[in-house]
Amino acid sequence: MVKIVDKTKSTEENILVAAREVFMKKGFSAARMCDIAHEANINPALLHYYFRKKDKLFDIIFKQESNQFHANILSILKSDLPFFEKVRQVIDADIKKISVTPYIPMFILNEMHNNPSRNEQYAAAIPQQKEVFSVFIRLVEQEQKAGRIRQVCPKQFVISLFGMIMFPFLAQPMIQASLEVNQLQFNQIMEDRIQFIYDFFKKSLQIA
Amino acid sequence: MVKIVDKTKSTEENILVAAREVFMKKGFSAARMCDIAHEANINPALLHYYFRKKDKLFDIIFKQESNQFHANILSILKSDLPFFEKVRQVIDADIKKISVTPYIPMFILNEMHNNPSRNEQYAAAIPQQKEVFSVFIRLVEQEQKAGRIRQVCPKQFVISLFGMIMFPFLAQPMIQASLEVNQLQFNQIMEDRIQFIYDFFKKSLQIA
DNA sequence: GTCTATATATGGATAGAC
DNA sequence: GTCTATCCATATATAGAC
Incomplete structure (x- = not known):
């Protein structure tokens, strides 16, 4: 691991940056406080001085990440752009953002799976997600009423769009192994994928 | 957790069944040997009598699951059905199979992410995956040459198909929360989704 | 605020009786 | 094969000097 300590x-x-790094790569259970301390280049005891417990530190990171995960999606959806332009921008923004920190999707979904006991924290992340989904679904319904896109289940549409965007990052190790592509080639695939997803949806939703 | 012990x-x-359950829900690090013993309704010490170490037990489960994960996909792909019938059957078989044990996708992908140190085990799972991908890609290329489907990147196609199938299971907790649906409703969505994905791909791939 | 030393808790593993 | 008791390693957490 590369130390990302900033002396200034x-x-x-520094602890928060290091904790984000370690928690995202390993998940809560496998993450070690010592790893975080080492990554932050500080004495392990300091972790407890600043943040009482591992749980507390984790909660902060989880909240931060899940909060801003779809932060700008909503602003795109609520703009007055045409429907497909919104779709295009959501795809573009999401893929470019996740590409910078590709561990986030797995981190969030995995923790939501594995630890029902910490579910109160996750609850904080839900309202935004919920809004993204409901706003998006309403948009689809509007377009359908206006006869501009094909009649498909709006829920399935939204699940599919986020699936098309997020799945490759979730499955990155498997995809790289199966397609025998290195990190650079994977990045290229994801860049190409922006256009691919857009075309795919446009084609699939057009009226027969 | 419901005990699934079979006295016969x-x-x-019984240990293997319990271990599968616990490992799939929690992942390697969060899974506790005691949980497994409790689930199997046996004394914790017996775990070490039958399987020397936690790692060994995990490896067996992981291999089992990843091996049979796409076992019947290949037989469908290699049959002499028409292309879109293969696609339909792959979607149908995969979703029905995963629905029975919805933790498998997250289990496999998560472990591939989090533990590069256990990568030798994962290597065993790769050849099949690789074959599924390459066979599928070849099929797409054939169809394109024959002019029966639109020119899209075959890699993107395969990633997308598996993404459409697997993502909902990976994101199940988030989806259920965001759409405010219970387990039953989620199952219904997944059943409907079989047809949805098929239509979506067919529509999207047809020649303009 | 930062360090060393150490306490405490957890969970994986073993020894040995039955 | 199965149990009880226990060991040991690891990791989190705290106490207290500086």
Whole structure:
């Protein structure tokens, strides 16, 4: 692991950066406080001085990540762009954003799976997700009423769009192994994928 | 957790069933040997009598699951059905299979992410995956040459198909929360989804 | 605020009786 | 093969000096 310590920043900030790194790569259970301390280049005891427990530190990271995960999606959806332009921008923004920190989708979904006991924290992440889904579904319904796109189940549409965007990142190790592509080639695939998804949806939704 | 002990079966078999359950729900690191013992309704020490270490037990489960994960996909792809009938059957078989044990996709992908150190085990799962991908890609190319489907990147096609199938299971907790649907309704969505995905691909791939 | 030393808790593994 | 008791390693957490 590459140390990403910034001497100009506070210890607290360095810890948070390191914790994000370690938690995202390993998940809560496999992440070690020592790893975080090492990554942040500080004494392990300091973790407890700044953040009382591992759980507390994790909660902060999880909340941060899940909160901003679809932050700008909503602003795109609520703009007054035409429907397919919104779709295009959502695809573009999401893929470009996740490409920078490809662990986020797996991190969030995995933790939601594995630890029902920490579900209160996850609850905080839900309202935004819920809004993204409902706004998107309403948009689809509008387009269908206006006769501009084919009649498909709006729920399936939204699930599919986010699936098309997020799945490759979730399955990245398997995809790289199966297609025998390195990191660079994978990045290229994801860049190409922006256009691919857009075309795919446009073609599939057009009126017969 | 519901105990799934079968008195007629051997202790060893009961352990394997319990281990599968626990590992799939929690992943390697969060899974506890005690949980497995409890689930199998046996003494924790017996786990070590039958399987020396946690790692060994995990490897067996992982291999089993990943091996049979796409077992029948290949037989469908290699049959002499028309292309879109193959696609339909793959979607149908995959979704029905995963619905029975919805944790498998997350289990496999998550472990491939989180533990590069256990990568030798994963290597065993790759050849089949690789074959599924390459066979599928070849099929797409054939169809394109024959002018029966639109020119799209075959790699993107295969990634998309498996993404459409698997993503909902990976994101199930988030989807259920966002759409406010219970387990039953989620199952219904997945059943409807078989037809949805088929239509979606057929529509999207047809020649303009 | 940061360190060393150490306590405490957890969970994986073993020894040995039955 | 199965149990009880226990060991040991690991990791989190705290106490207290500086």
